Amino acid sequence: MRTFIQRRQAGILSLLSTLIVIIAGLTIGFIVLLISDSEQAWTAFWTILSFGLRTMRNVGDVLLSATPIILTGLSVTFAFKTGLFNIGAAGQFAFGGFVAIYIGVVGADYIIMPAWISWTGLEAIPPIAPPLRIILSIVGAALAGALWGAIPGLLKAYRNVHEVITSIMTNYIAMYLISWIIQNTIIDIAPFTTQSLPADSNLPTMGLEYIFREPLGAGFRTSNVNIGILIAVAIAILVYIILNRTTFGYELKACGYNKDAAKYAGINQNKNIVRSMMICGAIAGIGGALNFMNGTGLSMTASPALAAEGFIGISVAFLGLTNPIGVIFSGVFVSYLFLGGARIQPFGFSLELVEIVISVIIYFCAFVLLVKTNIGKLIFRRKD
């Protein structure tokens, strides 16, 4: 009982200190703004702070853009708990996104069969019904991400190549490969991107648009927020359950904490490394799918670029203290900052500066939190 109360106190304490850290991070961000333009700094800072809450539509948009980074954050978190550092979320995310778009675009129309199988009598596959098409997109994205995660996993497990190096390489391979496939399959030449998803290939909103909207003239302007955020939250809970309630999670964390002891206990470490990398790949892949299936008409560009969400995921994971539930909140926080940050350009701040300010805030928070918890652990752990 006594220890229970102590644990609760510890929980409150860590929440409190997280808040302090965030305030400190914001202060630093404000100082950067001050340095660059002292007159506009306050207005700009206030915009960053408040924009996400100004209307329900903005709230919806925060949730919308939080969705993909929550998932990449979860992907990094999952790997981290297993003692692996998944830098490859960018590639897994991109691959998942591409497969989702591909299925969404191609599956919406008749698929003409190539000539060499005409002997079967099958000339074309009819369009796939929308709900199934959406599910297929997500599942396909998960599989693609898992495949992309498996590569560094296999190399680490059976060839002892460090996963950071291999995931950096797979990121670039994914980037160029996808660009090449886009150019040869579903390219929309004019903007040099993939074709846009047909409306019915997007995630359903399930009435969320009635909550997250703002008045505009006689009607409303609605946010594109959709069930993606609910999927992200569900996956976070699932990850939490897997890590903390299952034998699988027990094995994974044992490998992460002490691989020699895991081996001693008869846990097959190589198998777990591969499994873990596949799962975090799948999560990042789903992140890619939800990112593009959100009804904003967002499409993937054919000019090669690494997906920023993959890297933002790293800060989201650490800001969330590599706790799956914490990641939901840190994802929303980061998305909130980005949304508000995008609004300060009109005050004369360049896009680069906006990004600097946001990154400074995020990294400062993550850094201080990490230091704080590690110091806490050190004091707590220090033994003999």
Added chain:
Amino acid sequence: MYIIEMRNITKIFPGIIANDDITLQLQKGEIHALLGENGAGKSTLMSVLFGLYTQESGDIYKNEEKISIKGPNDATKYGIGMVHQHFKLVHNFTVLENIILGVETTKRGVLQMDKARTRVVELSERYGLSVDPDAYISDITVGMQQRVEILKMLYRENEILIFDEPTAVLTPQEIDELMSIMKELIAEGKSILFITHKLDEIKRVANRCTVLRRGKYVGTVDVDTTDVETMSEMMVGRKVSRTVDKPDASLGDVVMEVRNLTVNSKLHNKSVVNNVSFDVKAGEIVCIAGIDGNGQSELVYAITGIEPASSGSISLNGKHIANIPIRERSKAGLAHIPEDRHRHGLVLDYNLAYNLILEKYYTPRFQKSGFLRFSEIYSFSDMLIEKFDIRSGEGSHTPTRSMSGGNQQKAIVARELDMNPNLLVAVQPTRGLDIGAIEYIHKQIINARTNGSGVLLVSLELDEVMNISDRILVMFEGEIVADVDPKQVTFAELGLYMSGAKRDEVAV
């Protein structure tokens, strides 16, 4: 006048008062032993003195002057140095780098390694602490690691030296060396605080001894005028017998059969275990004796599956196990108390309950369709804690890392004995345990033998070897050079075998 005086120190951890109003007085030039059961609070008290923990109340005085030690740097400032129970060396640094870490001499920001090296070499020669300054810590033996820790203190010119269970990891020869070094140090006017569970060591070197029990101060005695029995009674609170009753062995069938086992070293391509053959029968305790580094560890690794065997066969109850996964060996009834408890034995970031199910979490008892059964896990863990008297602040929920060294060891022993193994491979099972716990663990091992387990015991302690084994195999340079009966062999004779001066032709 005391060089160091700790007055009424109290230190509290979650769920436990580790030090409860403890007073310790260290005279200049003495070796002061600190005695107490596992978890009595010895390491905690020393960590307070070294500035790793801050006490809740109580004061520290140096030469009658109150000092405040807020961290190891303060401790160094006051001339206090510590060799920790589990060494704190940086593994991918060299010996020299480790010694100067934190007190580097620099010239315009550039390290002055040459000067440091000269001093280290000089110190190591003066005290007979032989080390190779350029070897990496990961490549040297624990004995040498300890010499590095001692050199670290000497390099800092510490005058108050804390040794936290230095002898637990040493071979008998190394212990002798350490004892004479300690005597030399006090002859030079240094003062030593010395933690050990071995009363004979206290008798050999200490002047006075302070006894703690469950966080409380029991008393301080003069070592010369106090006998061992009194000290152990002060510490445990009851009489402890130093020898165990052992019924005669009733041997059953062969449990493990090792034939022509050879293990090649990972470092070089020589064999460290060379064509070894022996049997262990049910109801028999076979002890592998020998000087550390003669292939005992590698033999155990091959049997338990931590490292592969190069050739030869091992069978457990007729099943060939030399090439099967560790999990399968465990299912076949092999239990293993590993040599290095922090490396192999425990997941320090898991709590105690999680560590107690480390080899069982997947069984139907603790898991249902892949989900852990927490109530089963915690009641099982509570049961083992009770049975083996594992002491810690928060019971099953204690983070294993925060437990005292001896209680960590008890947890491992409890877990392995509870497997009811066909064969128990126990490497230094009582390392770091207090005499009460040793007595208990020995009883448990003998119980396992009575219940028909075969036991393969690897121990560097001749007392333990002589006391509980039924048969002794001596290993020398990777080979078994003797197969003797403990009742018929003398210490001296064992010593001859161990040093390679004598060998028998051993046939199975």
